[in-house]
Amino acid sequence: MITFDQVTVHYDDMPEPALRDVGLTVDEGELCLVTGHTGVGKSTLLGAVNGLVPHFTGGTLYGRVTVDGRDTAHHPPRELADVVGVVGQDPIDGFVTDTVEEELAYAMEQLAIPPATMRKRVEETLDLLGLAELRHRALHTLSGGQQQRVAIGSVLTAHPRVLVLDEPTSALDPTAAEEVLAAVTRLVHDLGVTVLMAEHRLERVVQYADRVIHLPGDGRVRIGPPAEILRTATIAPPIVELGRAAGWSPLPLSVRDARRAAAPLRARLAERAPAPVRPPVLKGGGNRLLAARGVTVAYRDLAAVRAVDLELHAGEVVALMGRNGSGKSSLLWALQGSGPRRAGSVRVHGEHGAQDPHTVSAAEARRLVGLVPQTPADLLYLESVGQELAQADAESAAGVTARELLDRLAPGIEDATHPRDLSEGQKLALVLAVQLAAAPRVVLLDEPTRGLDYRAKAALTGIVDALAAEGRAVVISTHDVEFAARAADRVVVMAEGDIVADGPTAEVIVSSPTFAPQTAKILAPLPFLTVDQVARELADTDKARS
Missing domain, CATH: 3.40.50.300 (P-loop containing nucleotide triphosphate hydrolases)
Known part of the structure; x- marks a missing residue:
């Protein structure tokens, strides 16, 4: 054919x-x-x-x-x-x-x-x-x-x-x-x-x-x-990485086949407690950086967000999940200040006290809350990648350049390339670099892994970890359950404009057959979320035997 x-x-x-x-x-x-x-x-x-x-x-x-x-x-x-x-x-x-x-x-x-x-x-x-x-x-x-x-x-x-x-x-x-x-x-x-x-x-x-x-x-x-x-x-994919780590042959490609092969692995790990995927957040969640109270967003007569209360703390990475149309993007835009807000308040703690991003200048709002939208190309308006990066650095408050951030996400993009000639994943990486260069206190990412391969997602996870370590709060709206399992220490689930679940990542996603990552499904009821956790425990058991 x-x-x-x-x-x-x-x-x-x-x-x-x-x-x-x-x-x-x-x-x-x-x-x-x-x-x-x-x-x-x-x-x-x-x-x-x-x-x-x-x-x-x-x-x-x-x-x-x-x-x-x-x-x-x-x-x-x-x-x-x-x-x-x-x-x-x-x-x-x-x-x-x-x-x-x-x-x-x-x-x-x-x-x-x-x-x-x-x-x-x-x-x-x-x-x-x-x-x-x-x-x-x-x-x-x-x-x-x-x-x-x-x-x-x-x-x-x-x-x-x-x-x-x-x-x-x-x-x-x-x-x-x-x-x-x-x-x-x-x-x-x-x-x-x-x-x-x-x-x-x-x-x-x-x-x-x-x-x-x-x-x-x-x-x-x-x-x-x-x-x-x-x-x-x-x-x-994770199921293949797990098969490689466990030495399975042939490699399973479905969760059903992997569970059948995983009985010896589950027995080997039964007495092991996996290390946390991410370092634990400071006790009490660190300082509160953002407080949203009663946030309501409506388009004509359609309520997209219904009186949502949300707090974000320094050093915290939150995955915002839910089916398409549940209100995730509308909530992010309301928190950023540019989106419509019919009711409620948002306060972000910055250098000048608690401020509402909706009421300050665009430059100040960007230092309070940075948002990367689902269609990142909307933020690209210059003639070359180099010009976009230079503009970001001119407005930057970070200690790292936009070029350094871009190279960590998608290496090899030349300065002379026109942004519209980039692949979707490369466009996303460029906009991420531009937005992160402003070093906002709160970072909102709307479907950031769309178009990114596993290597780029691992690099993004590293950047998210670094932002959290600097004391920033990061919210990632995502359908990527594997990324959420690796990157987030807290998961908030929305449905029809309401928050229906809010808690530690392991508790929220493992309890859901929809949001559970492959490793959790294969090794259930053991509390493992990622292949890296399994690989570390296998290495430790091998070391103990020798």
């Missing part, structure tokens, strides 16, 4: 090719997972499948890419639209109509499909993806998972034989991600659709993949069965 024949892609402004001598074949009805660190060429590989590379991205493509017998060098994307459907990272950015039903019909209108056929395909797609009850709903009122299913449906109505998905679960809560992946696997198994999926959160998707295409970073690719590729890959 898809063939890369000695394909090399070289961009004029890059010293090395993005892809080098790539040869691979993806068969009909196969789900291939594309993995690799941020910036290694995954988007280039995906773009070459529907002709975006090189027809719209520029650069030079050597070799030959064929899809269903069509050479992409001679068929631009519009001539492949009936064969290849593409769904980007942010589905709402690709919507062109107002309602679900209209969006499903739009692609067929562009292909001049007869109205009777259009109606039949819309009905079939509504049923296939479980969208029938939403057919008349406005797209902007849907949850993230519903929007992602509509985005997939909007390309499926053209009956493509290939579906290309770029980070399909990156913005979704665990339940919504499962809904989307269930829909995708149904397309593969029941309809024979070929799926090429790039995803950083491998723990969500690796068990569904037939094969893995791994890009190690030198432009080349490795392709093979998931367990075989991931055993030595530079990037792997």
